[in-house]
Amino acid sequence: MDKKSPIEITLTERDDAVTITQWVYQTLRYAVMNGQILPGRALTIRELARILDVSPMPVREALRQLAAENALEIQGNRRVMVPRMTAMKFNELCEARIAIESHAAARALPYIDATRLNQLRELDHLIDVAQEQGDLEQVSILNQNFHRALYTANPHQVTLPLIESLWLQLGPFMRLATSKLEEHYLIDRHNEAMSAIEKQDAFALQLAITADIREGIAFAGTPELLHSFIEQSTHAVN
Amino acid sequence: MDKKSPIEITLTERDDAVTITQWVYQTLRYAVMNGQILPGRALTIRELARILDVSPMPVREALRQLAAENALEIQGNRRVMVPRMTAMKFNELCEARIAIESHAAARALPYIDATRLNQLRELDHLIDVAQEQGDLEQVSILNQNFHRALYTANPHQVTLPLIESLWLQLGPFMRLATSKLEEHYLIDRHNEAMSAIEKQDAFALQLAITADIREGIAFAGTPELLHSFIEQSTHAVN
DNA sequence: AAACCAAAAATGTGATCACAAACCTTAACC
C-alpha cells in the first residue's frame, strides 16, 4: 500500500437528521475542496466505505453526485479521481468565476436590503479578525460565505450552484494559493464592494468582485508556483 | 390514477456499450429537456423503473445525477420532481445564459480554426434547412449543437457543463417558446456570429450570441404566453 | 534484465431485500 498514498479525511460528527449519503457527500466534498485528496489518485468505493465506516452504497451515490458537479472526474475505465489541473484550465476557471460572479452580484444588487447589508458587514468584520489571527482556512470559509450571502440576496438566484461548482474545481488548488498568500498584503475589496452596494452602483460592484477574485488568486501572477503545483498534480500517483 | 398523470417517455435503443445507468440518465434527461415530464409531477424510482423496464438501482443513480445538475429538484420529503418555473426565475436563467455563453464564446474565439469554422457553417446551413421544413425540434437540437461547437473550440473549456445545466433548466419551457415562434420571423444571428469570428471580433461575437439567445426566447416579450404556461406549471399536480 | 502473459484479486454495476419514514385511504368525531 505504498503506491496508493493514504487518504486522510476529516470526519465530522454524523447527525441523525441527515441521511448517510448526505453525510458522506458533505465529508467527501469538504475533503476535495481542501485538497485532502491528491488529484489523479484513484478513488474506489470500497476503500472510501472502509475509511468512512459506511456501506458502499452511500459512497456510490455521493461519488456520482460529486462527479456531476465536476468535483470529481469519471474516467473511461470507470475510475473516479480528483481532476488534474493545468495552467490553462486554472486560468479558464478563474475567468469563468469572474464572469459569472460579477453577473450574479449585479443581479443581486437591487435586492440587498438593510438586513442583508448588515450581514455582509458582519462577515467582512469576521474576515478581518480571522486575517489578523492568521487563520487562513477560516478566512477562506468566511470569504465564501461573504460571496454566497451577496449572491443569494437575489431570491430568484439560479447561478449559485454553478458558482459552487467552480469553487469546488478550484478548491484543491486554492489551498496552495492562500498558503503562499500569507505574506501578501491584501487590500480589502469587500469594503469597496459594500460602498458600491450602498450607492447601488452595479458597475462598481462588478469591479470590486472582479478585483476580489483576482487577488484571491494573485499567485497566478507568479506562474512558477502554480506550475510547480500543477506538475505535482500531474505526476501524482498514476 | 387521475392525479398522477401518465408519463410518456421516448425510449431509445439501448446500446450494450453504455451502462444501464447511463442509458436511463440519457433517456430521462431527454424527457426532461423536452418537457415530457410535467413540472411538479412527483417522480418515484419504482415507477420509472417499471416504465423503463430496468431495476430501481440505475434509476436511483440517474435521478441523483440529474438532481445534481439542477434538472430535477429534491424536496425535503425526498420527493423528486421537475422544478416549477416562475417568470422571474425564467428571466434569471436567460440572463445567466447570456452572461455565461457570451463569455464562453469570447474565450473560444482565438481557438477557432478553419476546420471548426467549416463545421459551424455546416451546422448553420442545416439549421436553415430544418427551419424551412418547419422541423422545430430539429432546429432546436441543431441550434444547441451550433453553440456547443462554438464553445468547445476552446480546448480548456470549463463552462460547458454549466451552460448545459442552464439549457436543461430552460428546456421544458423553451418548447412552448418554439411552438409559438413558428410564425415569428427569425433573423439569422448565426451569420452575424460567424462574420464576427472571421474578423476575430470578440465584442461583435458576444453581441451576436446575446441576440441569438434573446431571440430564441423572444416570446418572453409576450408575457401572457409565458405567464399562462407558468400558471399551468404552478397548478400542475401538487 | 525487460517484456509479456496468465492467474488471482479487486472493482463497478446492477439486483434483491429489509426497514423506517412518508403518503394515501378510511373511518370516527367535532
Place this chain on the structure above:
DNA sequence: GGTTAAGGTTTGTGATCACATTTTTGGTTT
C-alpha cells in the same frame, strides 16, 4: 360537512450479493 386520527400501502434509504470487467500480481520467455 369538514377535520382529524389510525390503518395499510408505497416510497426512499441502505445493506448485501452476484457477476462481468478491470487491475494487479507472479511467473515465464526472449
